[in-house]
Amino acid sequence: MITKEQVLHALSHVEEPDLKKDLVTLNMIEDILIEGNHLIFTVILTTPACPLKGFIENACRNAISHFISPDVAVEVKMTSRVTTQKNQPLNNISNIIVVASGKGGVGKSTVASNIALGLARKGARVGLIDADIYGPSIPIMFGVEDAKPEAKASPEGKTRIQPIEKYGIKLLSIGFFTDPEQPIPWRGPMASNAVKQLFNDADWGELDYLIVDLPPGTGDIHITLTQTYPVAGAVIVTTPQKVALSDTKKGIGMFMMNAINVPILGIVENMSYFSPAELPDNKYYIFGKGGGKSLAEKLNVPFLGEIPLVQSISEAGDGGEPIIMQTDHPIALAFLQVAERVAQQVAIQNAKPVSV
Numbered sequence: 001m002i003t004k005e006q007v008l009h010a011l012s013h014v015e016e017p018d019l020k021k022d023l024v025t026l027n028m029i030e031d032i033l034i035e036g037n038h039l040i041f042t043v044i045l046t047t048p049a050c051p052l053k054g055f056i057e058n059a060c061r062n063a064i065s066h067f068i069s070p071d072v073a074v075e076v077k078m079t080s081r082v083t084t085q086k087n088q089p090l091n092n093i094s095n096i097i098v099v100a101s102g103k104g105g106v107g108k109s110t111v112a113s114n115i116a117l118g119l120a121r122k123g124a125r126v127g128l129i130d131a132d133i134y135g136p137s138i139p140i141m142f143g144v145e146d147a148k149p150e151a152k153a154s155p156e157g158k159t160r161i162q163p164i165e166k167y168g169i170k171l172l173s174i175g176f177f178t179d180p181e182q183p184i185p186w187r188g189p190m191a192s193n194a195v196k197q198l199f200n201d202a203d204w205g206e207l208d209y210l211i212v213d214l215p216p217g218t219g220d221i222h223i224t225l226t227q228t229y230p231v232a233g234a235v236i237v238t239t240p241q242k243v244a245l246s247d248t249k250k251g252i253g254m255f256m257m258n259a260i261n262v263p264i265l266g267i268v269e270n271m272s273y274f275s276p277a278e279l280p281d282n283k284y285y286i287f288g289k290g291g292g293k294s295l296a297e298k299l300n301v302p303f304l305g306e307i308p309l310v311q312s313i314s315e316a317g318d319g320g321e322p323i324i325m326q327t328d329h330p331i332a333l334a335f336l337q338v339a340e341r342v343a344q345q346v347a348i349q350n351a352k353p354v355s356v
């Protein structure tokens, strides 16, 4: 007869590879059920987008086989409880992730949209804020240019903006509140206050991840936002060009400054190479090769992946349905992998001891 103690002992030999502690110490094992030779238990992951799901399941099976018996019929159930960032800034929002770039036009909004949808595809509750006051492009990318978010009174009597729901996520863009034909000469405090309203005055409900598409560069909005709302971390988007990489370095430098102190979740290299639709196996490194990866190595931050320059990405964005919605498209799978790595890095940051 197998006992619960035997099971816990066996699983105490399985290490969570990122958190470097065993599953039992991390309280990741629940609902152990033993019926004769049949064993069922649940592993509680730190995110539904965990890229190590399969690895952890195998390690559990091996541990039961090794420490109890290879004859046990094991059923491993996987579920998740998303961990919350330190200094949770807003009730009900577990993690704020900012997406930034040193330079404009490198595909920051494309990457932010696909990460948000990738996390949702994995089962997370996701919100997306388009804080790019200079060129809010999320409404076009989601096909909701004409949306007008409603304001509703909350039970406490406060008026709250209702985010637009599309493709299973909630979104708000500064573009919903401005006239696309009229340029707005934003003054620093005015822009920051407008963006803050998207955080404070919106009815986000409960979210595992709130993704924020920041304006390009290093400006007032970045400083105000990160000082008003502590964030779980920043995803930095770059292209392999020398000029982009140099600005990326500055952008990362800003987040690492003592006064700002935002963890860098990693670098995504966009437009890594060009692949023509008719020759998808051909790769042309028109902007240089491997710059994003080597910058990540140099700065000792994670490299989250590379996304090629392909027509279907811009067609999907312009068509109001980000490419990740084409479930089996190879680029959708590449974005899904980036989203998983982002979630993984958030979980790693959340597990770090609070620095004093």
Ligand SMILES: Nc1ncnc2c1ncn2[C@@H]1O[C@H](COP(=O)(O)OP(=O)(O)OP(=O)(O)O)[C@@H](O)[C@H]1O
Pocket (backbone or CB within 6 Å): 101, 103, 104, 105, 106, 107, 108, 109, 110, 111, 132, 135, 137, 215, 216, 270, 271, 307, 308, 309, 310, 311, 312, 313, 314, 315, 317, 318
């Ligand atoms: N990998 C890619 N392949 C093809 N087109 C892309 C790719 N990434 C982005 N684009 C296209 O490039 C244009 C700019 O992308 P996007 O708006 O995401 O950049 P951005 O960095 O957010 O720009 P901004 O600085 O204006 O905020 C869009 O038309 C988008 O569809």
